[in-house]
Amino acid sequence: MIKPAGIATVAMMLLLAEGPPQQDERAAAERNDCIRRCVTQPPDPELRRQEIVSLEREAGHAIELKNGGYFRRVYSEDFAGTLSHGEPVNKVQWIALVQSDAVKYESFHASDIKVQIYQDMAIATCLWSSRFSSTGKPLSHQMRAIHVYLNGAGGWHVVSGQITNLPPDVGQPL
Structure with a gap:
């Protein structure tokens, strides 16, 4: 037979283990408020803009080094782009073009980078300047991207991109 004192002790322990209902409700409210602040607090727009600027600079460096890994990582699987001479390319075609041995880049830089962010979408424009040799001839070229x-x-x-030649047009492969 269970003694009443034992039942009272077990009941008291259960009540103490759960804590007062008001404390539980307050802790839950504080926790929910903290989660709400973290989820709804907008990210720092300048930090997001700088992230895109870094990606644009990194793209120029990747082209100079013929590094397809950057584009595999950053370009979406359904990337759709247009080259400076109007040819459409997908991700695989773009990477093949970047890694091609037809052009040897001495330098490839992204500058004048401007970024507009719209929630989870961003538009970046920049000036691509390159020095390269093609068929043994040294050339330089600028494009807007x-x-x-x-x-x-x-x-x-990156889900989409387009490149536009700036005069004089020297037949840039991109």
Whole structure:
């Protein structure tokens, strides 16, 4: 037979283990408020802008080094781009072009980078300046580039891009 004192002790321990209901409700409210602030607090727009600027600079460096790894990581699987002479390219075609031995870059720089962010989408424009040799001739060229970025679970990814030649047009391969 269970003694009443034992039942009272067990009941008291259960009540103390749970804590007063008001404390539980207050702790839950504080926890929910903290989660709400973290989820709804907008990210720092300048930090997001700088992230895109860094990606644009990194793209120029990757082209100079013929590094397809950057584009595999940052360009979306369904990337759709347009080269300076109007040819459409997908991600695989773009990487093949970047890694091609047809052109040897001495330098490739992205400058004058401007970024507009719209929630989880960003538009970046920049000036691409390059010095390269093609068929043994040294050349230099400038292009304007525009990229559309989407921010998802894996971070920012380029989904679309277009390049426009600036005069004089010297037949840049991109």
